[in-house]
Amino acid sequence: MSYLTLENINFAYGKNDFIIKNISLQLWQEDFTAVVGPNGSGKTTLGKLMAGLLKPQSGTVAIDGTDSSSMSLGAIGKKVGYLFQNPEKQIFAPTVYEELTFPLEIKGIEKKVIEKKAKEAMEIFQISHLSKAFPFTLSQGEKQRLALAAIFLHEPGFFILDEPTTGLDRERKKVLSSILKSLQKEGVGMAVISHDEAFVEEHATRVIKMIGGEIIGDARKSARS
Numbered sequence: 321m322s323y324l325t326l327e328n329i330n331f332a333y334g335k336n337d338f339i340i341k342n343i344s345l346q347l348w349q350e351d352f353t354a355v356v357g358p359n360g361s362g363k364t365t366l367g368k369l370m371a372g373l374l375k376p377q378s379g380t381v382a383i384d385g386t387d388s389s390s391m392s393l394g395a396i397g398k399k400v401g402y403l404f405q406n407p408e409k410q411i412f413a414p415t416v417y418e419e420l421t422f423p424l425e426i427k428g429i430e431k432k433v434i435e436k437k438a439k440e441a442m443e444i445f446q447i448s449h450l451s452k453a454f455p456f457t458l459s460q461g462e463k464q465r466l467a468l469a470a471i472f473l474h475e476p477g478f479f480i481l482d483e484p485t486t487g488l489d490r491e492r493k494k495v496l497s498s499i500l501k502s503l504q505k506e507g508v509g510m511a512v513i514s515h516d517e518a519f520v521e522e523h524a525t526r527v528i529k530m531i532g533g534e535i536i537g538d539a540r541k542s543a544r545s
């Protein structure tokens with residue numbers, strides 16, 4: 321079964337023209353899907369619709385078999401993690417450690433379990449040495465790995481990443497690439513909005529091309545396993 325299923329989606333910001341025009345799309349966890357296309361073609365908007373952050377004027381988005389219009393944002397967050405183009409948008413706490421532990425505390429999870437989970441996430445995302453740092457002083461790559469670690473703690477089955485390589489040097493890109501590869505090995509689905517052709521070439525098993533709010537290409541590079 322596809323993990324994300326969009327059917328006849330139309331979306332406009334307020335009273336403006338439609339930005340997304342009658343898109344139907346199925347995304348599978350087994351794929352690493354890249355969404356490409358020129359600036360303004362609607363990639364970010366489509367990503368936010370997939371993640372339930374925007375609601376379409378018409379059409380449906382089903383997440384893991386459930387119509388997302390009947391799901392709370394919290395319930396959606398457990399299924400789909402969304403990395404914003406600017407990771408600063410999703411960082412709130414005074415330290416890296418608290419950024420990771422706070423959402424779990426609100427959930428009422430036991431302190432020892434929280435500590436273990438946060439430590440594990442910091443190791444995976446290579447930010448253990450920054451545990452006590454103020455998140456806003458981190459580099460772009462570190463902020464991004466922190467945002468990814470925070471998403472990871474919700475254990476979503478699918479990640480949607482908006483331009484994840486922007487502002488990363490070659491080394492940081494390598495770190496990100498290996499993290500995404502190991503997440504995918506564990507069965508987490510990936511959809512990446514990207515202008516980075518080398519990154520898309522390296523990772524994507526499927527490439528969706530958008531122009532003017534429509535899908536004009538959908539090519540699979542390797543068989544879905």
Ligand SMILES: Nc1ncnc2c1ncn2[C@@H]1O[C@H](COP(=O)(O)OP(=O)(O)OP(=O)(O)O)[C@@H](O)[C@H]1O
Pocket residue numbers: 333336339357358359360361362363364365366
């Ligand atoms: N909050 C908003 N309110 C009104 N219009 C918006 C808003 N966000 C985006 N748009 C418009 O929607 C269109 C599609 O934008 P979107 O960001 O989805 O495209 P994109 O393909 O991701 O572009 P880029 O590659 O530049 O990030 C653009 O014309 C943009 O100006």
